[in-house]
Amino acid sequence: AQSVTQLGSHVSVSEGALVLLRCNYSSSVPPYLFWYVQYPNQGLQLLLKYTSAATLVKGINGFEAEFKKSETSFHLTKPSAHMSDAAEYFCAVSDNYGGSQGNLIFGKGTKLSVKP
Amino acid sequence: KAGVTQTPRYLIKTRGQQVTLSCSPISGHRSVSWYQQTPGQGLQFLFEYFSETQRNKGNFPGRFSGRQFSNSRSEMNVSTLELGDSALYLCASSPYGGRSDTQYFGPGTRLTVL
Numbered sequence: 480a481q482s483v484t485q486l487g488s489h490v491s492v493s494e495g496a497l498v499l500l501r502c503n504y505s506s507s508v509p510p511y512l513f514w515y516v517q518y519p520n521q522g523l524q525l526l527l528k529y530t531s532a533a534t535l536v537k538g539i540n541g542f543e544a545e546f547k548k549s550e551t552s553f554h555l556t557k558p559s560a561h562m563s564d565a566a567e568y569f570c571a572v573s574d575n576y577g578g579s580q581g582n583l584i585f586g587k588g589t590k591l592s593v594k595p
Numbered sequence: 596k597a598g599v600t601q602t603p604r605y606l607i608k609t610r611g612q613q614v615t616l617s618c619s620p621i622s623g624h625r626s627v628s629w630y631q632q633t634p635g636q637g638l639q640f641l642f643e644y645f646s647e648t649q650r651n652k653g654n655f656p657g658r659f660s661g662r663q664f665s666n667s668r669s670e671m672n673v674s675t676l677e678l679g680d681s682a683l684y685l686c687a688s689s690p691y692g693g694r695s696d697t698q699y700f701g702p703g704t705r706l707t708v709l
Contacts, residue, residue, distance in 0.1 A: 511694050511695045513697075515700075520702075522599070522685055522701050522702045522703050523685065523700040524700070525699070528697060530695040571638075573694040573695070574640075574694075581692075581693070582628055582640040582643055582651060583628075583630075583638075583640065583698060584640070585637060585638035585639075586637075588637060588638075
């Protein structure tokens with residue numbers, strides 16, 4: 480069975496500092512991994528996804544994530560935090576059923592605060 | 596392209612009532628999934644529809660049901676509402692529901708059960 484663990488339910492950084500949000504996964508098949516962001520009272524927006532092409536994945540708004548199979552990790556980073564990055568971030572792995580279809584299994588989320 | 600739309604955005608019901616939520620996917624998308632988001636349980640998968648057929652279902656009681664129409668629009672229904680059903684219900688669409696497909700989420704319907 481697939482699962483996702485996000486370390487740290489709350490992360491606080493200063494504006495301009497490095498953002499690092501941690502995600503570890505468990506998957507019985509080659510994983511497809513996703514990072515989504517949720518702003519208050521909104522749905523989820525895709526930041527980036529890993530689908531077994533490049534291990535370093537670049538996404539929107541300056542975010543990127545690196546797939547490390549040996550560590551079963553897919554951590555999200557951004558070199559310099561901006562106030563507008565304050566939101567909740569979810570890591571997800573695609574479940575596997577029927578061979579090709581899959582719903583998303585989400586981590587518990589990490590709330591990112593950015594201090595001026 | 597218009598995004599995923601959900602109606603209504605907010606809903607208040609009382610225990611024992613039933614509720615129907617609606618989701619219109621992105622044009623051309625044939626897969627629609629529903630998720631429940633609560634502070635305690637996080638984001639949990641409810642079910643997925645493709646070409647009017649339910650292909651997968653999460654671990655929820657039978658009070659939760661759904662359907663999909665020929666134009667890919669989907670509805671979910673919750674009967675005999677309980678306080679614990681209060682949540683944000685999110686709908687997501689994708690072209691085929693494949694494992695590598697991006698799921699595009701709507702803004703959600705906030706259901707409050709009193």
